[in-house]
Amino acid sequence: MGSISYNAQRKLILIGFLAIPLLLLGLLTYYPAVKLVYLSFTDWDGISSESMWLGFENYKEIFTNPDLFGVFLHQIPYALIGIIQNIVAILFAVILNSRLKGRNFFRVLLFLPFIMNAVAVAFMFQYVLDTTNGSLNGLLGALGLSSLQQSWLGNASLVNYSLASIGFWRFMGYNMVIYLAALQAIPGDMYEAARIDGAGRFQTLWYMTLPNLTKIIQLNMFLTISGALAVFDLPFVLTKGGPAGASETFLLKTIETAFQFNNFGLASAMSVVLLLLTIVVLGIQNAVINRRGGE
Known part of the structure; x- marks a missing residue:
């Protein structure tokens, strides 16, 4: 009992x-x-x-109306620059994992942008990318590269790359720290054995370091791609979807559909489509990365 x-x-x-x-x-x-x-x-x-x-009917409207589903094309630059961001983060992690003098200072310096508030970062880059008084155009002018001066947020073909570059600046250090932690978990005996066998730096990176980072690359690419599909804060603060809707994202369009046009049914369908599309894209990404890791 x-x-x-x-x-x-x-x-x-x-x-x-x-x-x-x-x-x-x-x-x-x-x-x-x-x-x-x-x-x-x-x-x-x-x-x-x-x-x-x-x-x-709501789902049919999403896939047949280019003003809705077509805005995913605006998010391709975020994905492309996100992939470049991960490549650069791996390179910095490899460099700062060596016995470089002052490496801790550079680690903190590269990680600092991530801890800044997203809205504060957006307002800061509003001054950097300003057409007339922006520091970027001012720097190009001072270097004698006036021909490269642009309306970075007013040019429909450049605006999404400009916004994605802000994300690159903010999140690269965060990804670098994750890769750095993974690198420090790799036993040093493996690198010593590789050097004894005559492996060069590139061979060591390609055949030993990257395979050991497969799971971490998968994690960071998950965060990068899902972030690219759900971009909201930067275009909302800096461009409001302009110029002429060139920087509108699917999530921005979803919120506009719900709260400006009071069509919560269609907005709900857009949210479901975004979720399903994220699952499909990440499934393909994981299959590719796992295949590379298996090889």
Whole structure:
């Protein structure tokens, strides 16, 4: 009887500790997610208590309207520069993992942009990229490169690359620190054996360092690609989607659809599409990286 009583008390304690977190998880995560999927099939305006069931009409509108699904093209520069950002982060991590004098200073210096507030970074680069009084155009003029001066945020063909470059500046140091931690976990005996066998620096990097970083590369690329698909803060603060909608992102368009046009049904469908597209893209990315790691 004592044993049964103890087990019963143990189960009650476990249930008590788990009940509140599970309740909060269901209330704040799963219920809103299910509600979002339901609303994506309706025409709810965010105000009325009733909504009309539309079936797949919202999804059809997303994939047939280039003003909605077509804005994903604006996010290609974020993905491209994000890939370059990871390459540069690996190179810096390899350099700063060596016995370089003052390496701790450079590590802190490169990581500092990440701890800055995103809105503060956006306002700072608003002055850097300003057409008339911006420091970037001023520097180009001082170097005699006036022909390269641009309206960095006003040129439709450059604006997304300019915004993505801000993300490069802010997140490169963060990725570098993650790669650096992974590099320090690789046993030094492996590098000594490689040097004894006559392996050069490039061979060591390509055949030993990168394979050992496969899982970390996969993690950082997950963060990079998902961030590129859900860009919001930089275009919202700096361009409001301009010029002429050239820097609008899918998430910015989703929020505009919901809160400016009160079409929460269509906005919910756009959110579901964004989630599914992120899963597909990341699945392809993981398959490619895992194949490379296996080789």
